[in-house]
Amino acid sequence: QVxxxxxxxxxxQPGRSLRLSCAASGFSFSNYAMYWVRQAPGKGQxxxxxxxxxxxxxxxxxxxxxxxxxxxxxxxxxxxxxMNSLRAEDTAVYYCARDRQIITIGATxxxxxxxxxVTVSS
Amino acid sequence: DIQxxxxxxxxxxxxxxxxxxxxxxxxxxxxxxxxxxQKPGKAPDLLIYDASSLHSGVPPRFSGGGSGTxxxxxxxxxxxxxxxxxxxxQSYSTAFTFGRGTKLExx
Numbered sequence: 147q148v149x150x151x152x153x154x155x156x157x158x159q160p161g162r163s164l165r166l167s168c169a170a171s172g173f174s175f176s177n178y179a180m181y182w183v184r185q186a187p188g189k190g191q192x193x194x195x196x197x198x199x200x201x202x203x204x205x206x207x208x209x210x211x212x213x214x215x216x217x218x219x220x221x222x223x224x225x226x227x228x229m230n231s232l233r234a235e236d237t238a239v240y241y242c243a244r245d246r247q248i249i250t251i252g253a254t255x256x257x258x259x260x261x262x263x264v265t266v267s268s
Numbered sequence: 269d270i271q272x273x274x275x276x277x278x279x280x281x282x283x284x285x286x287x288x289x290x291x292x293x294x295x296x297x298x299x300x301x302x303x304x305x306q307k308p309g310k311a312p313d314l315l316i317y318d319a320s321s322l323h324s325g326v327p328p329r330f331s332g333g334g335s336g337t338x339x340x341x342x343x344x345x346x347x348x349x350x351x352x353x354x355x356x357x358q359s360y361s362t363a364f365t366f367g368r369g370t371k372l373e374x375x
Binding site for chain 2: 190191192193196205207208241246252253254255256258259260261
């Protein structure tokens with residue numbers, strides 16, 4: 147069964163750090179670009195970051211550039227999002243998602259995790 | 269960044285109705301347009317990719333069209349499970365922007 151399971155969310159004070167994880171199973175994780183997408187409460191979706199299948203290329207939304215870092219460990223079938231200098235506006239459900247196509251960064255999200263909530267508040 | 273404008277923002281319809289949602293891009297994105305369905309408390313599900321290709325397992329009552337800047341999602345005969353929020357998303361360039369969503373409600 148193809149599955150993505152996020153973990154690591156919680157309540158954190160502004161300026162602090164948090165690391166999210168996304169465990170993949172049921173498919174060849176190392177063949178796919180992977181994404182983080184977030185959804186603030188009552189709002190729509192916002193793409194956050196993408197990492198290529200081999201981890202060599204990463205791209206970020208301007209709103210998170212320099213503060214959030216996407217990475218992956220293909221030996222562990224796990225995607226990460228290191229979140230530093232957190233702000234109130236980072237409060238959202240964070241989803242990891244898989245690209246529909248192997249190898250390429252096609253930005254079509256065919257498999258999503260269940261999401262993990264991050265709340266930035268003092 | 270490319271802006272995606274969806275309309276309407278909400279829509280009331282009845283089971284069996286045919287409904288169409290539109291999405292407009294602020295610049296041409298060729299056919300790089302995806303549609304997702306999201307139900308409360310759940311992650312989005314991919315419905316349509318590349319403007320008109322039906323994702324595996326999605327019922328054929330869903331269809332997509334358009335290219336360039338103007339796109340549509342049509343549900344030919346609404347079923348009870350179709351009442352949800354629908355989002356378009358461009359895959360043409362970063363930041364892979366989404367529309368603000370269309371909430372489809374039961375009349």
